[in-house]
Amino acid sequence: MDISDFEGATVTHDLNAPVPEDLSESYDLIFDGGTTEHIFDVAACMDNLNALLAPNGVISACSPGNNWFAHGFYQFGPELVYGYWKHGCGFDVLDCVMLPEMPRDKELKILDPAIKGVRPRMRGKMPSQRVYLYYEVRKGQHAHRWKRALQTDYVRKWRDYEVASDNDDGEFTKLRQTHAASSSNEGAIQ
Structure with a gap:
């Protein structure tokens, strides 16, 4: 899939706009090898x-994470994986790593920031x-379509404080409860 068939795409579509209904739930595997950073409307x-x-399909993505200035619109971090896919959409995280371009540096597994309540500490590791x-x-x-995605370490910090209204959908309250429950798994690193 691409916005144009100039590179041989068999399906042409602008991912800034909703995909046609006839493509809904059509793929067991979606590989993003460098597309999403070029789409301005990331949420869409x-x-x-x-x-x-x-259902039960897998998204496998390798997206710009750091030092990709001027490559596309965005560079992505682990909040995309945990704040959006896991907590915002209920997906299962199979893997999340910082993967250096050159093999001399090792990959670094990144765990859910909601578990510790702090962002991954990358000083000296990047x-x-x-x-x-x-x-x-x-x-x-x-899994479900997202209603709200919030930065995981903040959600944990907010659990004992007054927060903005859920607009009566209850999603933020459920997210806070999910984060509170996951905080009992303190054995994880990062």
């Missing part, structure tokens, strides 16, 4: 990937070269 793009993916965010997520039985 990610929602489209969710819509295109069949190489000076370009780095990818590589992740795999599965559309499991609890």
Whole structure:
């Protein structure tokens, strides 16, 4: 799929706009090897990937993570994986790593920031070269279209404080409860 068939795409579509209904849940595997950073409306793009993916399907992505200045619109971090895919859409995270472009530096597994309530600490771990965010997520039985995605470490900090209204949909309250429950798994690093 691409916005144009200049590179041989068999399906042409602008991922800034909703995908046609006839493509809904059509794919068991979606590989993003460098597309999403070029789509200005990231929320629409990610929602489209969710819509295109069949139940139990997997999204495998290798996106710019650091030192990709001027490559596309965005560089992505682990909040895309955990704040959006896991907590915002209920997907299962199969893998999330910082993957350096050059093999001399090792990949670094990144765990859910909601578990510790702090952002991944990358000081001294981030190489000076370009780095990818590589992740795999599965559309499991609890997956859904997103209603709200919030930065995971803040959600944990907010759990004992007054927060903005849910607009009566209850999603933020459920998200806070999910984060509170996951905080009992304190054995994880990062």
